[in-house]
Amino acid sequence: MGLCKDCKYYTKTDRVKGKNFGTCSCDKFVYTGGEHLPLEDDMLIYEDFEQYDAVFCVGENFGCVHFEERENG
Numbered sequence: 896m897g898l899c900k901d902c903k904y905y906t907k908t909d910r911v912k913g914k915n916f917g918t919c920s921c922d923k924f925v926y927t928g929g930e931h932l933p934l935e936d937d938m939l940i941y942e943d944f945e946q947y948d949a950v951f952c953v954g955e956n957f958g959c960v961h962f963e964e965r966e967n968g
Contacts, residue, residue: 897962900955904963907955915955923961924951937961 899905899919907917925934926949927942934940937960943949953959 896958896960897964898955899953899957899959899962901965902959902962903965904961905953905955905965909952916952917955918950919953919959921959921961 899917900907900915902919904919904921905917906920907915909916923935923937924939924941927940939951941949941951
């Protein structure tokens with residue numbers, strides 16, 4: 896399992912208490928926003944109670960089954 900910092904979906908955005916965090920653009924991480932989308936059992940679904948907006952961040956050393964190595968260059 897690869898780490899976010901080496902994944903093509905990861906974008907570093909923040910530094911919190913000396914640690915790097917960022918966003919993930921993998922289409923397996925879905926904000927439902929109250930919609931009923933086609934879901935699969937290997938997804939991370941996040942939502943909020945007011946159905947306005949929600950975000951999540953991952954640490955650069957988080958590991959994920961959806962890892963795809965970033966291309967060098």
